[in-house]
Amino acid sequence: MVKDGAQLYTMEGIAAGLIMLLTTYLVLGSTSVYTPGDTHITDMQLEQVGSDILKIMDTPRNLTNSLRPNQSDLALMVNTTDQQGFNTSFVGTYLNKPGISAEATQSGSSRIMIKATVWFRNQSSLQSYQLYAPPGNLGNFSAREPGVRVTRLVHLSGKPTGLGPIASVNMRNKPQEALVEVLMWQV
Amino acid sequence: MAGIDNEGQWIIMMGFLVSIGIFFLAIVISQSTLVGQTTAEGVLEFPKNDIQDLRHDVLLVEKFEREGCGCSTPGCQYGTFGCDSNMTEIREDIKQIFLYRKSAIVNITLPRCGGGSYSREVGIHFNNGVTAYDEYPITIYC
Amino acid sequence: MRDSAQLPVDFLVGFTIFILSLIMVANFVPSLLVGLQRTTGIDYDAVAYRTGVVLVEDPGEKTGCDLGTGCVDLGKPDSQGFRPWEQADIYHKNEILRLGLAVSSNTPNILSINKINRFFDTTFFNDQFDSTTNDYRSKLLFSPTYQYGYNVTLQNISPMKAGEPALKMSVGQPYPAGYGYIRRYVLIKQNTNATVNVNKTMAFNAVSDDQVKQEFRIRLDGRILYNRSIDNPYKIDLLREPFTIRITNLSSVLNNSAKNPSPIANSSSQWATNFNYPAELLPPTNATLTNIVFYPSCTAPSIPFYADRMNLTVDPELPSGSTQILPSGTPLTPLPVVNTIELSVDPLWPPGVILFDEYNCLEIGLVFQNNLPHTLVTGSFLYDYTNVTRPSLSTGMLEVGIW
Numbered sequence: 142m143v144k145d146g147a148q149l150y151t152m153e154g155i156a157a158g159l160i161m162l163l164t165t166y167l168v169l170g171s172t173s174v175y176t177p178g179d180t181h182i183t184d185m186q187l188e189q190v191g192s193d194i195l196k197i198m199d200t201p202r203n204l205t206n207s208l209r210p211n212q213s214d215l216a217l218m219v220n221t222t223d224q225q226g227f228n229t230s231f232v233g234t235y236l237n238k239p240g241i242s243a244e245a246t247q248s249g250s251s252r253i254m255i256k257a258t259v260w261f262r263n264q265s266s267l268q269s270y271q272l273y274a275p276p277g278n279l280g281n282f283s284a285r286e287p288g289v290r291v292t293r294l295v296h297l298s299g300k301p302t303g304l305g306p307i308a309s310v311n312m313r314n315k316p317q318e319a320l321v322e323v324l325m326w327q328v
Numbered sequence: 329m330a331g332i333d334n335e336g337q338w339i340i341m342m343g344f345l346v347s348i349g350i351f352f353l354a355i356v357i358s359q360s361t362l363v364g365q366t367t368a369e370g371v372l373e374f375p376k377n378d379i380q381d382l383r384h385d386v387l388l389v390e391k392f393e394r395e396g397c398g399c400s401t402p403g404c405q406y407g408t409f410g411c412d413s414n415m416t417e418i419r420e421d422i423k424q425i426f427l428y429r430k431s432a433i434v435n436i437t438l439p440r441c442g443g444g445s446y447s448r449e450v451g452i453h454f455n456n457g458v459t460a461y462d463e464y465p466i467t468i469y470c
Numbered sequence: 471m472r473d474s475a476q477l478p479v480d481f482l483v484g485f486t487i488f489i490l491s492l493i494m495v496a497n498f499v500p501s502l503l504v505g506l507q508r509t510t511g512i513d514y515d516a517v518a519y520r521t522g523v524v525l526v527e528d529p530g531e532k533t534g535c536d537l538g539t540g541c542v543d544l545g546k547p548d549s550q551g552f553r554p555w556e557q558a559d560i561y562h563k564n565e566i567l568r569l570g571l572a573v574s575s576n577t578p579n580i581l582s583i584n585k586i587n588r589f590f591d592t593t594f595f596n597d598q599f600d601s602t603t604n605d606y607r608s609k610l611l612f613s614p615t616y617q618y619g620y621n622v623t624l625q626n627i628s629p630m631k632a633g634e635p636a637l638k639m640s641v642g643q644p645y646p647a648g649y650g651y652i653r654r655y656v657l658i659k660q661n662t663n664a665t666v667n668v669n670k671t672m673a674f675n676a677v678s679d680d681q682v683k684q685e686f687r688i689r690l691d692g693r694i695l696y697n698r699s700i701d702n703p704y705k706i707d708l709l710r711e712p713f714t715i716r717i718t719n720l721s722s723v724l725n726n727s728a729k730n731p732s733p734i735a736n737s738s739s740q741w742a743t744n745f746n747y748p749a750e751l752l753p754p755t756n757a758t759l760t761n762i763v764f765y766p767s768c769t770a771p772s773i774p775f776y777a778d779r780m781n782l783t784v785d786p787e788l789p790s791g792s793t794q795i796l797p798s799g800t801p802l803t804p805l806p807v808v809n810t811i812e813l814s815v816d817p818l819w820p821p822g823v824i825l826f827d828e829y830n831c832l833e834i835g836l837v838f839q840n841n842l843p844h845t846l847v848t849g850s851f852l853y854d855y856t857n858v859t860r861p862s863l864s865t866g867m868l869e870v871g872i873w
Binding site for chain 1 (some may be wrong): 337338339340342343344346347351353364366369371372377378380382384388389392397414417418421422424425428430
């Protein structure tokens with residue numbers, strides 16, 4: 142009494158529905174709407190902050206009485222190999238200046254550590270010596286973010302004082318350019 | 329099979345069309361997540377601080393040369409052999425530092441300021457494989 | 471073709487199932503597109519970075535034509551011309567293209583205090599969040615239509631120059647929960663000033679009682695100030711910076727003449743004689759400033775002073791002191807002065823009657839009374855790098871938040 146020739150319609154409907162639902166399930170399961178580049182945004186901010194600090198440390202604040210630019214803080218620290226002074230100035234004076242109520246604490250916190258190296262040319266190759274290395278306890282390694290490298294060229298009038306044995310032999314005692322390289326990372 | 333009616337096949341086709349549309353949307357959305365990542369990476373990739381640092385240092389070195397290479401003894405003044413050798417070494421310093429630490433080729437043009445010339449034209453060339461920066465001439469009066 | 475207008479039940483069932491599935495799937499699609507519409511996080515840090523670069527590394531720019539009315543000729547002369555953007559007045563505000571705080575394009579990260587003061591002046595720039603003519607959105611964020619929220623804050627780290635309070639300025643709205651952010655460290659270049667004690671050196675004391683003019687001059691020599699051996703961050707750039715000069719101890723140069731004969735004693739306890747009645751002595755009274763004039767090229771005949779604005783403060787330490795703003799050209803009403811004159815001169819950017827640039831010289835003359843009692847002051851004070859107070863660069867921190 143009931144024709145069953147049209148049951149195909151039902152089956153086709155079910156089949157079409159199943160296809161669409163399956164597709165949607167596949168698609169939703171594969172595209173991840175995640176927040177990209179978070180690490181890189183922090184890196185960008187940290188790199189800009191570090192470059193700015195080196196630039197400011199390398200700018201003399203005033204002329205001398207004979208109207209020549211003074212020696213910049215950075216050149217003085219490299220010339221005298223003032224390790225602690227470099228860390229105090231870089232991290233303490235600028236990055237973590239107490240009393241500054243920064244609106245955000247992403248870049249500029251007590252969790253940032255630095256390591257500073259000076260690169261100079263010896264004949265036809267580059268050599269380096271340490272300007273500042275952090276103390277042994279570096280904190281929780283598993284939570285460390287990748288480091289950012291900032292650099293600044295300094296003009297030296299001769300060989301700096303206070304060098305280690307190898308550098309003091311290999312560095313020439315003439316006006317030269319050296320590269321101060323600072324590695325910054327958050328722990 | 330002769331009694332199968334083809335009339336309802338359009339339902340399946342509609343289903344397929346909708347699925348294809350959803351797949352297309354998925355492809356478009358998967359491209360969008362790359363955009364945000366490239367923005368900050370693009371900033372990191374551009375060597376703004378390197379170029380500014382290089383430019384500042386070249387002008388500092390130029391002034392150092394023009395004012396006698398920092399020497400106070402009578403023989404060591406601008407244009408003499410002592411100053412020339414200092415300048416050659418300094419330029420080599422800059423080239424090597426940029427080549428080995430920054431993977432960039434740097435060429436600095438510092439013509440002499442003697443022989444009655446009124447000014448000198450300094451040139452800077454920087455190329456780190458992705459970004460090239462050329463500045464010529466920077467005219468500085470002797 | 472059927473003419474009974476009846477659908478098979480199976481067809482209806484199948485079609486219903488299909489339609490129901492289609493509706494369910496269509497409900498899923500907006501959640502896929504949410505990621506495309508999202509406007510938080512990804513873009514804001516880039517805008518904040520770009521804003522930071524424009525503020526810290528760009529000196530800003532102003533054209534010579536009004537952007538509101540259309541620029542037919544970019545070189546159209548107007549009375550403000552291509553002067554630095556921080557010197558634009560309210561009628562030329564629309565000509566400002568970009569707000570940048572750097573001293574020049576060769577000195578990134580070194581900011582000018584005059585640009586800073588102007589940038590954070592919300593009585594000049596529109597800072598309303600809801601306004602469509604918000605100046606910071608159009609001239610700094612370059613998005614006049616999209617309503618970014620923003621917050622720009624500048625504060626100093628090392629102290630400012632002596633006598634100045636600590637710097638903390640901001641524009642924009644308070645920070646919300648999520649935002650893009652950049653922090654820049656900067657150096658701030660402040661304005662110079664000079665203090666002249668006319669009693670300290672005989673160079674400023676007149677030796678003769680009957681000079682033609684009792685005049686104290688301030689000499690601004692562009693060839694000295696713009697000397698190429700001075701690096702850019704330390705230049706005294708009077709075309710772009712105001713300066714202040716303070717002349718003190720004027721009471722010591724009053725009526726120094728002793729009784730006949732000369733020489734003039736350098737003490738105001740010796741009173742002048744009344745030349746009409748020589749036996750009478752006159753007690754010293756206040757000096758009187760009668761005029762301020764300009765000497766173009768330091769030699770030409772004097773002209774009435776011409777500057778956008780000069781501030782004259784007389785005796786600020788006394789209750790009788792006064793301050794006035796001097797517009798250009800109007801003659802000065804003679805002012806009694808007990809001890810101190812302080813003159814603040816706005817930047818000397820041309821055009822104008824005066825010509826001051828790196829090749830020219832300009833003298834500002836303060837003319838004092840030449841009738842009894844005489845103000846026996848003379849000489850010329852050279853405003854150069856050794857005579858004036860040059861503040862050191864102060865370190866500061868700039869923060870930009872965008873949401």
